Amino acid sequence: MKIVIYGLGIIGGSFAKAIKKYTDCYVVGINRSRKPLEDALACGAIDEIGNTEALCDADMLILGTFPGAMIKFIKDNAQLIPKKCIVTDSAGIKTDLCRELTDVSKEYGFSFVGCHPMAGKEKNGFSASEADLFVGASCVIVPCAADKSAVETVDKLMRKLRFGQIMYSTPEEHDRIISFTSQLPHVIACSYVMSPTCPKHTGFSAGSYRDVSRVANINEKLWAELFLENREPLIKEINILTENLNSIKSAIQNGDREALEELLAKSRRIKESLGE
Amino acid sequence: MKIVIYGLGIIGGSFAKAIKKYTDCYVVGINRSRKPLEDALACGAIDEIGNTEALCDADMLILGTFPGAMIKFIKDNAQLIPKKCIVTDSAGIKTDLCRELTDVSKEYGFSFVGCHPMAGKEKNGFSASEADLFVGASCVIVPCAADKSAVETVDKLMRKLRFGQIMYSTPEEHDRIISFTSQLPHVIACSYVMSPTCPKHTGFSAGSYRDVSRVANINEKLWAELFLENREPLIKEINILTENLNSIKSAIQNGDREALEELLAKSRRIKESLGE
Numbered sequence: 001m002k003i004v005i006y007g008l009g010i011i012g013g014s015f016a017k018a019i020k021k022y023t024d025c026y027v028v029g030i031n032r033s034r035k036p037l038e039d040a041l042a043c044g045a046i047d048e049i050g051n052t053e054a055l056c057d058a059d060m061l062i063l064g065t066f067p068g069a070m071i072k073f074i075k076d077n078a079q080l081i082p083k084k085c086i087v088t089d090s091a092g093i094k095t096d097l098c099r100e101l102t103d104v105s106k107e108y109g110f111s112f113v114g115c116h117p118m119a120g121k122e123k124n125g126f127s128a129s130e131a132d133l134f135v136g137a138s139c140v141i142v143p144c145a146a147d148k149s150a151v152e153t154v155d156k157l158m159r160k161l162r163f164g165q166i167m168y169s170t171p172e173e174h175d176r177i178i179s180f181t182s183q184l185p186h187v188i189a190c191s192y193v194m195s196p197t198c199p200k201h202t203g204f205s206a207g208s209y210r211d212v213s214r215v216a217n218i219n220e221k222l223w224a225e226l227f228l229e230n231r232e233p234l235i236k237e238i239n240i241l242t243e244n245l246n247s248i249k250s251a252i253q254n255g256d257r258e259a260l261e262e263l264l265a266k267s268r269r270i271k272e273s274l275g276e
Numbered sequence: 277m278k279i280v281i282y283g284l285g286i287i288g289g290s291f292a293k294a295i296k297k298y299t300d301c302y303v304v305g306i307n308r309s310r311k312p313l314e315d316a317l318a319c320g321a322i323d324e325i326g327n328t329e330a331l332c333d334a335d336m337l338i339l340g341t342f343p344g345a346m347i348k349f350i351k352d353n354a355q356l357i358p359k360k361c362i363v364t365d366s367a368g369i370k371t372d373l374c375r376e377l378t379d380v381s382k383e384y385g386f387s388f389v390g391c392h393p394m395a396g397k398e399k400n401g402f403s404a405s406e407a408d409l410f411v412g413a414s415c416v417i418v419p420c421a422a423d424k425s426a427v428e429t430v431d432k433l434m435r436k437l438r439f440g441q442i443m444y445s446t447p448e449e450h451d452r453i454i455s456f457t458s459q460l461p462h463v464i465a466c467s468y469v470m471s472p473t474c475p476k477h478t479g480f481s482a483g484s485y486r487d488v489s490r491v492a493n494i495n496e497k498l499w500a501e502l503f504l505e506n507r508e509p510l511i512k513e514i515n516i517l518t519e520n521l522n523s524i525k526s527a528i529q530n531g532d533r534e535a536l537e538e539l540l541a542k543s544r545r546i547k548e549s550l551g552e
Contacts, residue, residue, distance in 0.1 A: 181480050204443065204454060216547045220536075260504065261497060270470065
């Protein structure tokens with residue numbers, strides 16, 4: 001199978017490395033800048049540095065850029081993508097992207113299967129990529145309008161790359177849950193470290209500071225795009241969080257120990273019921 | 277040196293185990309219930325199960341209970357504590373506790389040195405204690421009115437127990453910073469998991485969900501007491517967090533990409549400037 005990867009950042013680069021490590025597929029890399037391509041070729045993560053011509057006989061195309069750039073790339077090059085080709089992505093939001101790419105795929109006859117590898121780091125770029133970034137992680141597949149065999153091909157590949165579990169979802173459900181599990185923690189981390197107290201924390205902090213602040217080390221261009229494309233569910237989750245913060249604050253302010261203990265116990269029971 | 281430990285939960289138990297592992301001190305345990313004492317004796321974490329009579333020739337008394345219970349124990353037994361004895365605690369808040377215990381120490385002639393070992397787990401009780409819980413962690417010492425030699429004795433002991441760094445602070449500064457580094461992350465975690473979306477997260481979550489929700493597995497009685505005793509600084513931090521959440525929310529709501537990127541970039545720069 002010939003796989004073209006467009007965008008060799010941490011995710012595209014990790015796909016390249018994992019595919020070379022765990023499968024026999026032939027991998028062609030396309031990237032806006034030259035350096036990641038040369039690094040990827042040098043370390044064996046890709047077999048070939050390509051350009052859009054490589055699409056013509058590709059069996060699969062994996063998109064590894066920002067969501068907006070994915071849509072532009074597909075629209076610009078749709079006429080080069082053969083009907084046998086399965087296009088998949090790695091974006092953190094799905095609703096708009098899946099609608100746009102499904103429309104183009106139907107027009108030109110290739111397949112589109114949405115895909116969200118739930119893995120990452122606080123670092124970016126090809127130098128942060130790892131063959132085992134996805135080991136044990138969750139992969140959400142959003143089949144959209146693709147036929148069964150295209151979905152199965154993506155599913156099989158992801159299992160070979162050692163994802164821990166494959167989940168199936170719709171674009172809307174995916175975006176609703178992701179606004180809570182992934183976007184909101186980034187909003188929280190950024191809001192948290194902006195406290196004027198933060199720079200004084202050294203020596204006064206332990207695991208809970210480290211954990212809640214970790215993802216404040218953010219790629220602001222990527223996450224601004226993800227937040228803006230998932231506006232409605234994310235704002236809803238920020239509002240729910242703010243309400244819950246206010247409930248706890250009121251109990252503290254009123255010195256209402258019983259209400260406070262009950263709120264904290266409710267949280268503990270939720271975590272316990274999830275087996276966490 | 278004869279050390280009495282009052283309260284053999286995760287912190288008191290870890291002190292017992294660490295003292296037996298890293299020093300030659302003789303350790304006596306006092307605890308409200310019997311089981312932790314028997315377990316501690318059986319595994320060599322204490323040399324003897326004691327009662328308040330053990331205080332009479334103690335060189336050091338380490339308090340490992342909830343803050344309110346620490347104050348009660350000292351007030352009830354102050355007449356048994358010899359002048360040579362150094363009393364220290366392990367509470368997560370300091371202002372009220374240090375004032376009360378310093379007053380009693382002055383009246384009866386023993387020393388009181390405040391101490392906050394910045395370590396813990398999502399589990400409680402003696403069964404969760406570890407000899408190496410403090411290895412590499414930060415220890416905040418709050419000298420209050422204690423003389424230099426008493427402070428040095430506590431400092432030396434903490435270094436022997438392998439704390440990574442010893443910080444010195446006042447009760448007020450300690451409580452102000454702790455409201456941000458430790459209490460606020462617990463408030464956030466509890467507020468976060470109360471979203472109705474939380475139970476649906478399985479398969480749609482990765483590190484950022486895990487990290488921000490971790491400490492929601494909370495001991496509600498302990499943390500309600502800690503929050504209520506540090507009301508003013510904690511409410512201030514919750515307000516700052518809410519304002520920052522609202523700034524990010526407004527930028528998303530207004531579709532203001534530039535403002536949003538600038539807010540996220542500000543957070544990233546704060547993390548970077550701290551070398552994290």
